[in-house]
Amino acid sequence: ETAVLHMHGHSHLESxxxxxxxxxxxxxxxxxxxxxxxxxHDHVTGRREDVPIPLSGSGHGGGxxxxxxxxxxxxxxxxxxxxxxxxxxxxxxxxxxxxxxxxQHTVVDMSDFRQRAERSTALx
Numbered sequence: 001e002t003a004v005l006h007m008h009g010h011s012h013l014e015s016x017x018x019x020x021x022x023x024x025x026x027x028x029x030x031x032x033x034x035x036x037x038x039x040x041h042d043h044v045t046g047r048r049e050d051v052p053i054p055l056s057g058s059g060h061g062g063g064x065x066x067x068x069x070x071x072x073x074x075x076x077x078x079x080x081x082x083x084x085x086x087x088x089x090x091x092x093x094x095x096x097x098x099x100x101x102x103x104q105h106t107v108v109d110m111s112d113f114r115q116r117a118e119r120s121t122a123l124x
Contacts, residue, residue: 093117 015032026041036053067082074081083091096117097108 013032013034015030017031018027018029020027024043026039026043028039028041030037030039031053033055036055038051038053040049040051042048070079070082073079093114094110097110097113100113101108
């Protein structure tokens with residue numbers, strides 16, 4: 001499997017977009033401070049459906065509150081965490097590797113990046 005993550009800065013409109021292409025349709029998620037919506041492009045009929053999502057006034061489109069709510073519930077034993085520690089660590093390593101890639105204008109190999117991260121934490 002291949003995944004591609006594009007990160008950028010210096011845009012007139014900062015936002016997050018997601019795109020999933022399938023054999024029958026394309027699903028796009030568009031999330032900015034001004035608008036949030038999902039577009040469904042049906043390859044068979046050619047129709048496009050827009051699904052508006054109410055804007056949230058909190059950080060990361062409401063995600064910050066969701067993360068903290070889940071954390072508190074997990075600590076209290078009310079529910080299990082959304083991700084385990086390994087998954088959370090991996091997602092953060094990917095973000096740090098993406099930033100290194102951006103700054104150094106190079107492709108970052110995740111295996112090498114993980115090993116470097118492990119070596120650097122051994123010094124703590």
